[in-house]
Amino acid sequence: MTAHIIDGKAIAADLRANIAGEVARLNAAHGLVPGIAVVLVGDNAASEVYVRNKTRAVADAGMRAIDRKLPASTGEAELLELIAALNADPSVNGILVQLPLPPQIDAQKVIAAIDPAKDVDGFHPLNVGRHASGLNGLVPCTPLGCILLAKTVHASLAGLEAVVIGRSNIVGKPVAQLLLSENATVTVAHSKTRDLPAVCRRADVLIAAIGRPEMIRGDWIKPGATVIDVGINRVAGEAGKSRIVGDVAFAEAAAVAGAITPVPGGVGPMTIACLLLNTLRAACAQKGLAAPIL
Numbered sequence: 001m002t003a004h005i006i007d008g009k010a011i012a013a014d015l016r017a018n019i020a021g022e023v024a025r026l027n028a029a030h031g032l033v034p035g036i037a038v039v040l041v042g043d044n045a046a047s048e049v050y051v052r053n054k055t056r057a058v059a060d061a062g063m064r065a066i067d068r069k070l071p072a073s074t075g076e077a078e079l080l081e082l083i084a085a086l087n088a089d090p091s092v093n094g095i096l097v098q099l100p101l102p103p104q105i106d107a108q109k110v111i112a113a114i115d116p117a118k119d120v121d122g123f124h125p126l127n128v129g130r131h132a133s134g135l136n137g138l139v140p141c142t143p144l145g146c147i148l149l150a151k152t153v154h155a156s157l158a159g160l161e162a163v164v165i166g167r168s169n170i171v172g173k174p175v176a177q178l179l180l181s182e183n184a185t186v187t188v189a190h191s192k193t194r195d196l197p198a199v200c201r202r203a204d205v206l207i208a209a210i211g212r213p214e215m216i217r218g219d220w221i222k223p224g225a226t227v228i229d230v231g232i233n234r235v236a237g238e239a240g241k242s243r244i245v246g247d248v249a250f251a252e253a254a255a256v257a258g259a260i261t262p263v264p265g266g267v268g269p270m271t272i273a274c275l276l277l278n279t280l281r282a283a284c285a286q287k288g289l290a291a292p293i294l
């Protein structure tokens with residue numbers, strides 16, 4: 001069997017085009033241009049690339065990006081002051097503080113300081129709790145992207161066995177919660193899980209978010225399963241160059257799975273598209289406008 005390759009890049013491009021259309025409509029009808037503040041503290045190379053890609057996508061969708069770059073030496077109080085100013089600014093509909101933050105700053109404190117209505121990352125405890133309680137709120141971008149990709153394969157996830165590997169606040173826990181909202185039967189596996197290959201083999205939908213290059217082997221996959229690979233791992237490649245691989249051994253898994261996301265070009269582009277979607281939703285909610293159906 002050779003798996004269907006889930007083209008995250010194309011699916012994200014479609015979603016971004018729809019969002020851009022909705023932004024243009026909102027601007028024409030209500031003079032609303034959604035704005036998102038993207039805050040980067042320090043000079044983590046990977047974070048710089050992510051932030052550059054995010055701000056470019058925001059502009060491409062017709063929204064306004066407010067870039068705030070702060071030095072690595074920035075203190076917690078100074079960052080909290082910036083967050084307070086962005087919370088109070090009505091032209092800022094979304095606030096994203098790129099993680100990780102330098103060690104002198106308590107990330108959880110910063111996340112909790114963001115106005116939950118502007119929390120386009122969906123990391124604020126109020127949004128986490130709302131989602132866990134089945135209420136409306138902003139949900140994290142990467143998990144939302146995973147669900148949208150899985151739903152390109154399965155019209156409904158109801159009753160499917162879903163296994164999430166990884167229990168981070170950014171991916172594992174929220175994606176498990178979203179799968180539960182979709183009525184899947186959810187198992188969250190992690191580093192202490194016994195016989196992980198056997199647990200994975202139960203999955204109709206397998207979501208890998210561990211951050212370990214190619215850890216999930218072909219014989220861990222149930223034949224015909226849908227595999228969503230969240231991993232972005234840089235490993236040594238040929239001729240002294242590096243390359244990016246996922247958490248799943250792609251060629252082995254693609255020989256067994258029914259559908260699989262590539263790395264790169266799978267979940268990554270969807271994260272950015274979902275950030276745009278969250279920003280649009282946040283802006284509409286703040287202006288008392290109906291949420292766009294996309």
Ligand code: GUN
Pocket residue numbers: 096097098099100121141142170
């Ligand atoms: N660092 C890695 N992933 C993310 C994300 O989704 N949002 C933010 N703010 N930082 C991250």
